[in-house]
Amino acid sequence: MTVKGTLFDFSGTLLRIEPTEAWLRAVLDEEGLSVPPDDFVRYARQLEAAGALPGGAAPQRVPAHLAELWATRDVSAERHRAAYTGLARQVALPDARLYDALYDRHMTPAAWLPYPDAAEVLGELRRRGVGVAVVSNIGWDLRPVFRAHGLDAWVNAYVLSYEHGIQKPDPRLFGTACEALGLDPRDVLMVGDDRRADGGAAELGCAVHFVDHLPAGERPSGLRPVLRLVG
Structure with missing residues (x-):
């Protein structure tokens, strides 16, 4: 051949993609939010287990209500965002702005x-x-x-x-x-x-x-x- x-x-x-911890830290800094160190470690661990970082670890479990969306997440921009922000919302983050901000961060060259x-x-x-x-x-x-x-x-x-x-x-x-x-x-x-x-x-x-x-x-x-x- x-x-x-x-x-x-x-x-x-x-x-x-950058590590989950760097991803989360960058977004918290951009949003001007501070969390206790133990909470930061917990949020990063939970986001990684959820598979919320595109290009990062796969979800350990996809919730039933996201299963169909997850299977076809790459066919449109809307489905891709909805799938990954849906996974991130399994984690109780301290500010609702963070879910979209985390998604937006992964699309930047710095990530x-x-x-x-x-x-x-x-x-x-x-x-x-x-x-x-x-x-x-x-x-x-x-x-x-x-x-x-x-x-x-x-x-x-x-x-x-x-x-x-x-x-x-x-x-x-x-x-x-x-x-x-x-x-x-x-x-x-x-x-x-x-x-x-x-x-x-x-x-x-x-x-x-x-x-x-x-x-x-x-x-x-x-x-x-x-x-x-x-x-």
Whole structure:
């Protein structure tokens, strides 16, 4: 197989969301709120267990009234916000403003950290003439995050679930990305961290390579094998 194009997942593949504690602290500071240290630790632990941070830990349990919304959260901006703020509302935070403020925080460039080798790998792919598309299950526009972190210059196309009303593993989303690159799926490599969602690209004939969804500091070179696969 000659790889002419690459598709990359966003969260857990190219960039990683900040830790729950940093997320909560940033929002409390922005809102001018102070909580006792023991309460802060409890809120952070409960939010993490609830899965309220997009890109963070998965919910330990999805409440029955959110189950359908959770399953289709990435098909629209409205559903994405409702799903995650719904999970956050399982935690009794000290101010009702915090639920939307926490959601808003995760969409800011400051909440995301690129993996250490992301720029290197994307830049080398472009140098070799290999097309790059980002294919993400998401409910908001991640392009400003890529621009802020200096990664946008290496990306040819963005295919975001909420803009198409389709979420991975539906092969149509990967097909849209391949079309955006002008390539046959059999000439394309999909790189992601979710075997179910990102593995859907294989239905089209794409090769698939998985990376580990780890904190950025714990995965300094997880993307570099992609360069060997591309050849």
